[in-house]
Amino acid sequence: METVVYGSYQLRSLYQPIFRVASDVLMPEGLEASMLPVLNFQPMGRETFLASIEPAAHAYVLLLSNLLHIGNCHHARHDNLSLHLPFESSMLCGEEAIEQLALTFARLAETGFPPSSLVCSVQNVESCEPKRFERILAVLGAAGVRLAADGFGVQGEAIDTVKRLQPSIVSVDGSWFRRVAEVDAALRLLREVIESLKGGGAEVLIKGLESPAHLLAALSVGADLVQGELLARPEEAGSIMDVRPLDIARIFRDPETVVVCLT
Numbered sequence: 001m002e003t004v005v006y007g008s009y010q011l012r013s014l015y016q017p018i019f020r021v022a023s024d025v026l027m028p029e030g031l032e033a034s035m036l037p038v039l040n041f042q043p044m045g046r047e048t049f050l051a052s053i054e055p056a057a058h059a060y061v062l063l064l065s066n067l068l069h070i071g072n073c074h075h076a077r078h079d080n081l082s083l084h085l086p087f088e089s090s091m092l093c094g095e096e097a098i099e100q101l102a103l104t105f106a107r108l109a110e111t112g113f114p115p116s117s118l119v120c121s122v123q124n125v126e127s128c129e130p131k132r133f134e135r136i137l138a139v140l141g142a143a144g145v146r147l148a149a150d151g152f153g154v155q156g157e158a159i160d161t162v163k164r165l166q167p168s169i170v171s172v173d174g175s176w177f178r179r180v181a182e183v184d185a186a187l188r189l190l191r192e193v194i195e196s197l198k199g200g201g202a203e204v205l206i207k208g209l210e211s212p213a214h215l216l217a218a219l220s221v222g223a224d225l226v227q228g229e230l231l232a233r234p235e236e237a238g239s240i241m242d243v244r245p246l247d248i249a250r251i252f253r254d255p256e257t258v259v260v261c262l263t
Helices: 046-051 055-076 097-111 130-143 158-165 174-180 184-199 212-220 248-253
Strands: 004-006 009-022 025-039 082-088 118-123 146-152 169-172 203-206
Touching: 004 055, 009 055, 025 046, 025 055, 055 082, 055 097, 082 146, 097 130, 146 158, 169 174, 174 184, 174 212, 184 203, 184 212, 212 248
Parallel strands: 025 082, 082 118, 118 146, 146 169, 169 203
Antiparallel strands: 004 009, 009 025
């Protein structure tokens, strides 16, 4: 098991499953990795940790975190699933972006993880210098890495970002979607937007599902992929993660029960 030590913090890997909507079941599709900072043996919030370090070091720490997630991914024991890694604008728009991608690809090669199974989730890239960012996109495309436009719904330039990235996946922000799910008119509008995104060749992932009502709303607007604690909680690398297909009917059978993967 790998960890990163940065100052007084220890960084560990969390993975949360992503499921594909397939008729009457949800099929495991991928794992979304995230950082778990630990201070004095106590888990801390990601933003609390980042606020404690110099802003200039953020891109470097996020890179270390992603290299950690790649190294720990095999501990999830689901080698056939894709791996979704967060790539913030500081990692893709900075002067050292190419070098950082080279380290990422080297880590993939070292661990035997295929680049075609890696999904780079990007957000807030509107301010990136166009030529430099086009070069980054070309490098990712040549490596066979897929792109996901993350945070759809909370970004003011979300549609422009999608047009610029031409991503394989558009990820809808969970907190935003949960609010939309309560308004029928908003759901109808979102369905039209999702149909447009899918018409452009992107799959749509809806995150943050916490109740059967959220899943029902996601299915009603045509989500291809879904994720949330209703379906499976994030687990630390090394945990026994039981990722099996989920029967959709079972989730709706008892609306008061949160369905999670248990051993």
